[in-house]
Amino acid sequence: MKAARGTQRLALGVLLAALATLCSAAEIPLSERRSGYADLGRETKAMQDDDTANPGMLSVLEGEELWKTKSGTEVKACADCHGDARASMKGVAARYPAFDASRGRPVNLEQRINICQAERQQAKPSAYESKELLALTAFVAMQSRGEPIAPPDDARLTPFREAGRQLFFRRQGQLNLGCNQCHDDNWSKRLAGNLIPQAHPTGYPIYRLEWQSIGSLQRRLRNCMTGLRAQPYEFGAPENVDMELYLMWRARGLPVETPAVRP
Amino acid sequence: MARALINVPAKAKRGEVITIKTLISHVMETGFRHTTMGVRIPRDIIDTFVCTYNGEEIFRATLHSAIAANPFITFHTVATESGTLTFTWSGDSQFSQTETANIVVE
Incomplete structure (x- = not known):
């Protein structure tokens, strides 16, 4: 009797495991991937398309000035090493997060800028989500506008990307939901009147109308986690960067839109 | 100083209706x-926006608390003569900023 129940339980376990594999394999086919831009309203699209109406451009303008401002004990500006950002920063945002050998793990664009400020300029690094860091990131990322997202083919990134993928599929929070349940399985449907997007990080930092300001991908991720009633990871936490890495890989091939406007 | 973006066509035909965008x-x-x-966060808004065309006032707006951050104001005018458009935003805590844009009317 006991043995029979054990077998039953084992069978159920195997079935559940098989189901879980099936579910986790249900990623959106590459041909069906699309940016959140496609689902924007007419007015919001117009706002993003016109550089004199896109409020994200205010941040980009500030970033352009910071790019040329000398700072730190080295009294160097970004432009002193990198020159004209239009040439030197083209395509950079499309391949970040990238592996940083000295840290032994991937860093995102914000962290890369901060590392540069601390090590090359000998300046005080900017706080995460500060106006200055967002402005510089937006300015650098805008140089890749129109370029397809191209995650680097770097084997060292694989375990971190896999960790990010695990996070994406892991159920969490009081609502016990995984990111995939909305963004892979139910995109294009509605959640309390709002359209569920595929969640591709094509235009970060974005100007979000709800925020009335520009914000980073990690701010967005933390938002979503709060929505699940989970404890969000801190800004710059390795888990957030792993997730960014997976999301960029998931959005590979889609063009960069920075600074994007979202509702 | 606050950052501003202004979109005025560089050239226009006399009598043409032009669109002006400000952010x-x-x-x-x-x-x-x-x-x-x-603790209450004190009000800090832009309350007045004025646009003049060669010194003549052509557009004025009064803004209130319900306007979102980074106000975007767009309006139309008739291109009458070449000259300068002046935009002034003013508000709480002695906020005041003026920007200009030139237009050539043929």
Whole structure:
């Protein structure tokens, strides 16, 4: 009797495991991937398309000035090493997060800028989500506008990307939901009147109308986690960067839109 | 100083209706919010926007607490003569900013 129940339980376990594999394999086919831009309203699209109406451009303008401002004990500006950002920063945002050998793990664009400020300029690094860091990131990322997202083919990134993928599929929070349940399985449907997007990080930092300001991908991720009633990871936490890495890989091939406007 | 973006066509035909777009960075703090400690955050908004065309006022707007951050104002005018358009935003805490744009009318 006991043995029979054990077998039953084992069978159920195997079935559940098989189901879980099936579910986790249900990623959106590459041909069906699309940016959140496609689902924007007419007015919001117009706002993003016109550089004199896109409020994200205010941040980009500030970033352009910071790019040329000398700072730190080295009294160097970004432009002193990198020159004209239009040439030197083209395509950079499309391949970040990238592996940083000295840290032994991937860093995102914000962290890369901060590392540069601390090590090359000998300046005080900017706080995460500060106006200055967002402005510089937006300015650098805008140089890749129109370029397809191209995650680097770097084997060292694989375990971190896999960790990010695990996070994406892991159920969490009081609502016990995984990111995939909305963004892979139910995109294009509605959640309390709002359209569920595929969640591709094509235009970060974005100007979000709800925020009335520009914000980073990690701010967005933390938002979503709060929505699940989970404890969000801190800004710059390795888990957030792993997730960014997976999301960029998931959005590979889609063009960069920075600074994007979202509702 | 706040950052502003202005879009005025560089050239226009006499009598043509032109679109002017302006965007300025400003927090537009409503004055109705409180900090977590219960202290009221004082109001800090732009309350007036004026546009003049060669010194003549052609557009004026009064803004209130309900306007979102980074106000975007767009309006139309008739291109009458070449000259300068002057835009002035003013508001709380002696906020005042002026920008100009030139237009050639043929």
